[in-house]
Amino acid sequence: MKTLITEDQLRAGIRSFAEKIQQHYQGRPLTLVGVMVGSIMLLADLIRFLDLPMRIEIVQARTQPHGLRSGPLVLNGDVLASSILNRHVLVVDDIFDTGRTLWDLIPQIDDLGPISVRIAVLLQKEGRREVPLKPDFTAFTIPNEFVVGYGLDYCDKYRNLPYIAALEPQEMEEAEGKSAAP
Ligand code: 5GP
Numbered sequence: 337m338k339t340l341i342t343e344d345q346l347r348a349g350i351r352s353f354a355e356k357i358q359q360h361y362q363g364r365p366l367t368l369v370g371v372m373v374g375s376i377m378l379l380a381d382l383i384r385f386l387d388l389p390m391r392i393e394i395v396q397a398r399t400q401p402h403g404l405r406s407g408p409l410v411l412n413g414d415v416l417a418s419s420i421l422n423r424h425v426l427v428v429d430d431i432f433d434t435g436r437t438l439w440d441l442i443p444q445i446d447d448l449g450p451i452s453v454r455i456a457v458l459l460q461k462e463g464r465r466e467v468p469l470k471p472d473f474t475a476f477t478i479p480n481e482f483v484v485g486y487g488l489d490y491c492d493k494y495r496n497l498p499y500i501a502a503l504e505p506q507e508m509e510e511a512e513g514k515s516a517a518p
């Protein structure tokens with residue numbers, strides 16, 4: 337496993353990312369929509385760092401086995417609608433890879449009548465974007481490697497790491513084997 341972003345770098349990067357978001361919204365009420373589960377740590381840190389009236393909602397991206405690609409999104413219907421109508425919305429996700437997850441999600445949020453919708457991601461992978469959509473706030477840009485830690489898993493492992501690491505192919509095979517055991 338190779339550390340890409342150390343715990344100290346992560347903390348400093350997220351702090352300045354949160355400051356940019358804070359400056360952008362200038363104290364206006366905001367709804368944070370966390371795309372579960374990978375963004376759970378980032379969402380918790382943003383809640384700590386942002387000094388704004390905030391409403392928190394979550395949506396669930398159904399991930400295919402081994403977490404390589406997110407499938408259709410399941411929205412929390414009525415609750416979500418009332419937190420989006422006539423409000424500024426910031427969608428919080430772990431990684432912008434191809435962008436397809438957010439490309440599916442953003443129109444669903446737009447349909448609920450927000451004042452504005454912006455996207456904040458912890459990580460963006462270089463050279464992978466497949467849709468005409470870009471995050472408005474990105475904490476770190478990383479090379480095209482499979483990463484884990486700070487809420488990001490592989491086969492249910494590594495979410496607890498306090499830093500971001502890239503997995504070697506052999507480690508991915510090992511994690512797959514372990515997750516198959518009862
Ligand atoms: P996209 O739809 O942008 O291609 O993929 C985004 C989703 O795929 C992320 O929110 C994440 O759940 C998953 N994903 C993409 N790359 C990685 C990665 O390197 N590590 C992990 N753990 N998940 C990833």
Ligand code: MG
Nearest residue numbers: 371374397430
């Ligand atoms: Mg995700």
